[in-house]
Amino acid sequence: MRGSTDHPDSALRSYVITRGRTRPTRNTMGLDTLLVATEPAPPLPPSATREQHALLRMCSRLLSLVESAAHLELPVSLVKVLVSDLVDSGHLTARSGVPRAVRPDSQLLQEVLDGLRRLH
Template sequence: MTGPRGPRRGPVRPYVLTGGRARPRQRLAVETLLETVDPEGTDLPVTASRQERMLWRMCRHRLSVAESAAHLGLSVSVVTILACDLIDAGYLVTRSQVPKAQLPDVHILQEVLDGLRRQLSA
Protein backbone atom coordinates (compact mmCIF):
# COMPACT_ATOMS: atom_id res chain seq x y z
CA MET A 1 0.00 0.00 0.00
CA THR A 2 1.34 3.42 -0.82
CA GLY A 3 0.83 6.66 0.99
CA PRO A 4 1.58 10.27 0.07
CA ARG A 5 5.31 9.70 0.74
CA GLY A 6 5.72 6.35 -1.02
CA PRO A 7 5.31 2.75 0.18
CA ARG A 8 4.23 2.34 3.79
CA ARG A 9 6.81 0.53 5.89
CA GLY A 10 5.97 -1.26 9.07
CA PRO A 11 6.91 -4.36 10.96
CA VAL A 12 7.37 -7.49 8.90
CA ARG A 13 4.59 -10.01 9.39
CA PRO A 14 5.65 -13.28 11.05
CA TYR A 15 4.40 -15.40 8.17
CA VAL A 16 6.79 -13.55 5.85
CA LEU A 17 9.74 -14.45 8.09
CA THR A 18 8.73 -18.11 8.30
CA GLY A 19 7.85 -18.62 4.65
CA GLY A 20 4.17 -18.95 5.48
CA ARG A 21 4.66 -21.74 8.02
CA ALA A 22 2.92 -21.56 11.37
CA ARG A 23 4.42 -24.69 12.93
CA PRO A 24 8.03 -25.81 13.28
CA ARG A 25 9.20 -29.10 11.80
CA GLN A 26 10.27 -30.31 15.23
CA ARG A 27 9.45 -29.42 18.80
CA LEU A 28 11.82 -27.18 20.71
CA ALA A 29 11.16 -26.15 24.28
CA VAL A 30 11.76 -22.50 25.17
CA GLU A 31 14.69 -23.56 27.35
CA THR A 32 16.34 -25.64 24.59
CA LEU A 33 19.85 -24.37 23.99
CA LEU A 34 20.92 -23.50 20.45
CA GLU A 35 24.53 -23.53 19.32
CA THR A 36 26.22 -22.79 16.00
CA VAL A 37 27.93 -25.68 14.25
CA ASP A 38 31.54 -24.79 13.37
CA PRO A 39 31.10 -20.98 13.57
CA GLU A 40 34.55 -20.29 12.14
CA GLY A 41 34.48 -22.51 9.06
CA THR A 42 30.88 -22.26 7.89
CA ASP A 43 28.81 -19.45 6.50
CA LEU A 44 25.12 -19.34 5.73
CA PRO A 45 23.97 -19.41 2.11
CA VAL A 46 23.12 -16.13 0.42
CA THR A 47 19.45 -17.12 0.49
CA ALA A 48 19.37 -16.96 4.29
CA SER A 49 17.19 -14.19 5.71
CA ARG A 50 18.50 -11.37 7.85
CA GLN A 51 16.78 -12.88 10.90
CA GLU A 52 18.34 -16.30 10.25
CA ARG A 53 21.77 -14.68 9.97
CA MET A 54 21.27 -12.77 13.21
CA LEU A 55 20.07 -15.93 15.01
CA TRP A 56 23.01 -17.93 13.66
CA ARG A 57 25.53 -15.27 14.77
CA MET A 58 23.99 -15.01 18.24
CA CYS A 59 24.12 -18.77 18.72
CA ARG A 60 27.92 -18.74 18.50
CA HIS A 61 27.47 -18.32 22.23
CA ARG A 62 25.00 -20.93 23.42
CA LEU A 63 21.55 -19.37 23.88
CA SER A 64 18.11 -20.71 24.67
CA VAL A 65 15.21 -20.32 22.26
CA ALA A 66 13.59 -17.81 24.65
CA GLU A 67 16.75 -15.71 24.96
CA SER A 68 17.20 -15.70 21.20
CA ALA A 69 13.62 -14.51 20.72
CA ALA A 70 14.14 -11.71 23.23
CA HIS A 71 17.36 -10.54 21.58
CA LEU A 72 15.80 -10.63 18.11
CA GLY A 73 12.57 -8.98 19.23
CA LEU A 74 10.56 -11.81 17.66
CA SER A 75 8.03 -14.24 19.07
CA VAL A 76 9.23 -17.59 20.36
CA SER A 77 7.19 -19.39 17.71
CA VAL A 78 8.89 -17.50 14.87
CA VAL A 79 12.35 -18.09 16.33
CA THR A 80 11.52 -21.79 16.78
CA ILE A 81 10.63 -22.08 13.09
CA LEU A 82 13.78 -20.22 12.02
CA ALA A 83 15.91 -22.33 14.38
CA CYS A 84 14.39 -25.56 13.05
CA ASP A 85 15.24 -24.49 9.50
CA LEU A 86 18.85 -23.85 10.55
CA ILE A 87 18.99 -27.15 12.45
CA ASP A 88 17.65 -29.07 9.44
CA ALA A 89 20.24 -27.39 7.20
CA GLY A 90 23.05 -28.32 9.62
CA TYR A 91 23.94 -24.81 10.80
CA LEU A 92 22.64 -25.10 14.37
CA VAL A 93 22.52 -27.90 16.92
CA THR A 94 20.50 -28.22 20.08
CA ARG A 95 21.93 -28.97 23.44
CA SER A 96 19.63 -30.73 25.83
CA GLN A 97 18.58 -28.91 28.90
CA VAL A 98 19.33 -30.22 32.36
CA PRO A 99 17.05 -33.20 33.03
CA LYS A 100 14.26 -32.58 35.47
CA ALA A 101 14.80 -33.96 38.93
CA GLN A 102 13.11 -37.27 39.51
CA LEU A 103 10.68 -37.17 42.39
CA PRO A 104 11.16 -39.77 45.12
CA ASP A 105 8.70 -42.61 45.46
CA VAL A 106 5.61 -41.66 47.48
CA HIS A 107 5.84 -44.89 49.51
CA ILE A 108 9.38 -44.06 50.65
CA LEU A 109 8.30 -40.57 51.70
CA GLN A 110 5.40 -42.07 53.66
CA GLU A 111 7.75 -44.49 55.44
CA VAL A 112 10.08 -41.63 56.39
CA LEU A 113 7.15 -39.59 57.70
CA ASP A 114 5.83 -42.54 59.70
CA GLY A 115 9.30 -43.16 61.17
CA LEU A 116 9.65 -39.52 62.21
CA ARG A 117 6.23 -39.58 63.86
CA ARG A 118 7.15 -42.74 65.79
CA GLN A 119 10.34 -41.12 67.06
CA LEU A 120 8.54 -37.96 68.14
CA SER A 121 5.87 -39.86 70.04
CA ALA A 122 8.39 -42.12 71.82
Protein backbone atom coordinates in the same frame (compact mmCIF):
# COMPACT_ATOMS: atom_id res chain seq x y z
CA MET B 1 10.30 -5.36 23.83
CA ARG B 2 8.27 -5.19 20.66
CA GLY B 3 5.34 -7.60 20.50
CA SER B 4 3.89 -9.33 17.47
CA THR B 5 0.84 -7.04 17.44
CA ASP B 6 2.56 -3.67 17.80
CA HIS B 7 2.39 -2.92 14.10
CA PRO B 8 -0.35 -3.72 11.60
CA ASP B 9 2.17 -5.30 9.24
CA SER B 10 3.65 -7.58 11.94
CA ALA B 11 1.54 -10.61 10.90
CA LEU B 12 2.65 -10.18 7.31
CA ARG B 13 6.26 -9.75 8.42
CA SER B 14 6.08 -12.97 10.46
CA TYR B 15 4.58 -14.77 7.47
CA VAL B 16 7.44 -13.57 5.26
CA ILE B 17 10.18 -14.41 7.78
CA THR B 18 9.00 -18.03 8.07
CA ARG B 19 8.04 -18.33 4.41
CA GLY B 20 4.44 -18.92 5.41
CA ARG B 21 5.07 -21.72 7.86
CA THR B 22 3.61 -21.62 11.35
CA ARG B 23 5.08 -24.82 12.78
CA PRO B 24 8.72 -25.88 13.20
CA THR B 25 9.93 -29.11 11.62
CA ARG B 26 10.99 -30.21 15.12
CA ASN B 27 8.59 -30.28 18.04
CA THR B 28 11.22 -31.15 20.63
CA MET B 29 12.36 -27.60 21.34
CA GLY B 30 11.32 -25.92 24.55
CA LEU B 31 11.98 -22.46 25.92
CA ASP B 32 15.09 -23.78 27.68
CA THR B 33 16.55 -25.47 24.59
CA LEU B 34 20.15 -24.35 24.23
CA LEU B 35 21.42 -23.29 20.82
CA VAL B 36 24.95 -23.09 19.52
CA ALA B 37 26.30 -22.54 16.02
CA THR B 38 28.02 -25.56 14.52
CA GLU B 39 31.73 -25.24 13.88
CA PRO B 40 32.66 -24.86 11.15
CA ALA B 41 29.28 -23.61 10.05
CA PRO B 42 28.41 -24.07 6.40
CA PRO B 43 27.61 -20.81 4.62
CA LEU B 44 23.98 -19.76 4.73
CA PRO B 45 22.14 -19.87 1.41
CA PRO B 46 21.44 -16.56 -0.36
CA SER B 47 17.75 -16.97 0.57
CA ALA B 48 18.52 -16.84 4.32
CA THR B 49 16.71 -14.09 6.18
CA ARG B 50 18.43 -11.40 8.21
CA GLU B 51 16.90 -13.04 11.29
CA GLN B 52 18.65 -16.32 10.46
CA HIS B 53 21.94 -14.46 10.01
CA ALA B 54 21.38 -12.75 13.37
CA LEU B 55 20.59 -16.11 15.04
CA LEU B 56 23.87 -17.59 13.82
CA ARG B 57 25.83 -14.58 15.08
CA MET B 58 24.11 -14.70 18.49
CA CYS B 59 24.60 -18.45 18.81
CA SER B 60 28.36 -18.26 18.45
CA ARG B 61 28.04 -18.71 22.21
CA LEU B 62 25.48 -20.88 23.96
CA LEU B 63 22.08 -19.20 24.05
CA SER B 64 18.62 -20.44 24.97
CA LEU B 65 15.73 -20.36 22.54
CA VAL B 66 13.81 -17.88 24.67
CA GLU B 67 16.86 -15.58 24.97
CA SER B 68 17.34 -15.60 21.20
CA ALA B 69 13.67 -14.67 20.70
CA ALA B 70 14.07 -11.80 23.17
CA HIS B 71 17.18 -10.50 21.40
CA LEU B 72 15.44 -10.68 18.03
CA GLU B 73 12.28 -9.14 19.53
CA LEU B 74 10.23 -11.86 17.84
CA PRO B 75 7.66 -14.32 19.18
CA VAL B 76 9.14 -17.59 20.42
CA SER B 77 6.85 -19.54 18.08
CA LEU B 78 8.34 -17.75 15.08
CA VAL B 79 11.92 -18.23 16.30
CA LYS B 80 11.23 -21.95 16.76
CA VAL B 81 10.50 -22.18 13.03
CA LEU B 82 13.72 -20.35 12.15
CA VAL B 83 15.79 -22.39 14.59
CA SER B 84 14.41 -25.71 13.39
CA ASP B 85 15.35 -24.77 9.82
CA LEU B 86 18.89 -23.90 10.93
CA VAL B 87 19.19 -27.16 12.88
CA ASP B 88 17.91 -29.12 9.86
CA SER B 89 20.47 -27.44 7.59
CA GLY B 90 23.35 -28.12 10.00
CA HIS B 91 23.96 -24.50 10.98
CA LEU B 92 22.80 -24.79 14.60
CA THR B 93 22.91 -27.50 17.22
CA ALA B 94 20.04 -27.65 19.69
CA ARG B 95 20.57 -29.15 23.13
CA SER B 96 17.65 -29.85 25.38
CA GLY B 97 17.73 -28.66 28.96
CA VAL B 98 18.66 -30.85 31.88
CA PRO B 99 16.21 -33.78 32.09
CA ARG B 100 13.99 -33.79 35.20
CA ALA B 101 15.45 -37.14 36.32
CA VAL B 102 18.93 -35.58 36.50
CA ARG B 103 17.89 -32.45 38.37
CA PRO B 104 18.57 -32.42 42.09
CA ASP B 105 15.67 -33.01 44.41
CA SER B 106 14.15 -29.75 45.69
CA GLN B 107 14.10 -31.09 49.26
CA LEU B 108 17.83 -31.83 49.06
CA LEU B 109 18.49 -28.31 47.77
CA GLN B 110 16.44 -26.85 50.62
CA GLU B 111 18.42 -28.88 53.17
CA VAL B 112 21.71 -27.65 51.68
CA LEU B 113 20.44 -24.06 51.78
CA ASP B 114 19.31 -24.46 55.40
CA GLY B 115 22.70 -25.92 56.30
CA LEU B 116 24.52 -23.01 54.67
CA ARG B 117 22.34 -20.53 56.53
CA ARG B 118 23.16 -22.22 59.86
CA LEU B 119 26.88 -21.67 59.17
CA HIS B 120 26.43 -17.90 59.54
